[in-house]
Amino acid sequence: MSQRPEAVRRQRGPEQSLLTSLGPARGDARKTVVAVHPGALPATVWRTALARLPEDGAPHLLDLGSVPEYFAAALVPTLSVIGVRELAERCLTELTDAGLTERPFTLVGWSFGGVVAYELAARLGDQGLGDRVEEFVVLDSIAPVAAFQRPEEELRPAMLLGWFAMYLGAKRRHRLEVEPGALEGLGEEDGLGVLLAEAVAQGVLPDGTEHAGLRKLYTAFHTGLVRNNRCTVGYLPAPLDRTITVVKPAGSLLPDSPDLGWAELSGRPLRRIAVPGDHYTMLQEPETADALAALLTTGSATR
Template sequence: MRPPRDARPPVALLLRTAAPGRRTVYVVHPGALSARVYQGLADALPEGDGLTVLDLSAVPAYAEAALTGGRAATTVEALADRLLAALEPADGPYSLAGWSFGGTLALAMVHAMPAGRRPERLVLLDSIAPTDAYKQPDDSLEPDLLLGWFTMYLGAKRGRPVDLTPGRLAGCGVDDGLPVVLDTAVAAGALLPGTPLPGLRKLYDTYVDGLLRNHRLVTPHRAVPAPLPLVLVKAERSLIPDDPHLGWQPLAPHGLTLHSSPGDHYTMLGRTDSLEVLAPLLHTV
């Protein structure tokens, strides 16, 4: 009898192998979307460059928290160590990036590395800084804000943009806002007609628990200013549209360079016009 296989994907997902001496791009991915979403970015890199996704959803203590109430039995530091253990030494230069909560993990990884192994800079993909300004109680995340984020996520997950009229969810709670999201998603072709509201509510609850998990991991974490330059790529429809720096200025004593990407927080990872922004930033020194 064969022993049972571990169906969980590997932490380090190789999407494209770098040629000898060429650059490898490592991207810290916190889940929500499949790690395969970076295949377009891998293909957009110059010939010979490689890309590996460091996938947090392959770490049980992290992934299972989104299914069990959003409380993870781990820490930012422990997760950073787990990702570093999966990091294969690059045969050539390398770049490190982190999308969303992955930016916090990428910064923690940099601090845990020997100085001689650090990348030249850290690229943050619409990542919110782990600073006190964004460490708010769980109930500070208002339902209309979460519903708007969920709508962006749903559109990216289904491959069909779900565009809500600006302000349509203002003041809505989950019970009156989720039917609006459902009707709009069906009209956009992101969900099939007849999709049951309880099923969408289950997906929404899991999504919110994932956000709360990340929020609760960041709250006790004390981020240290980066020992290298930071590059922030903010989506045109970012989760925090009113903060151009997403809170990173206090953590960037060696410089913070800003760029804008088409799309929203989720679609920026796969849109052709967004990849035209991201690929050069991850390739160049």
């Protein structure tokens, strides 16, 4: 049963800041990094990569899960959603209030966070501050282009269940392997049955895990995905005249799309980086963390 809106508000509490500094305040920081986090997993997943920044780096996190309307819409699917533009405006307000738009920084967004980060970069450009974003990096983020916008009823169960398998593995810190094609043609219930059997067999879930328990977790996961899909309805931004770095893991959300649609939104050639892991584990893979830290520390793409 969906939670009542007032129960969601009590659970989340009063509105809190989106912006968190992940290190000591440094006015003399050589490299400032601002990461936009979508909230699907705890923000602590960034620690592995950001811990590899040099000591004079200044990492900051914008956690979209701190926006009450965004958080609540993942729990109560009947609630209205907050759009990409408003989310980006709130992010920009907090960055400005913190003084972070007064100097250059690297902007990176993971998953849906990459879409919000794109709008944030666009708004800075509209204010004549486009050069503040030294590097713009998206981590397995699906571009907000027409080719990838689908109504909820057209989201295939096999695709969503495949994404859920990656999510479940990340939550349990044990990769869940699913044979290619094993979920094709199955509905949600049959597909969840396949995932449950595999998860128990592979030690991802304990023996005796009930189908109803997995269904509950999947429902929460699915509601969050639909929430993000609803947030982007009608959001088809214009391209930016800047380089976009696309970091794509081996287990991408869209493995058959080389650039995840970002070529349509960049006026310059993309920079592409392939890394290990999947969509939900990429930030915790040591090799990925090293590659990302090197990129965020030095960078070679130019605006």
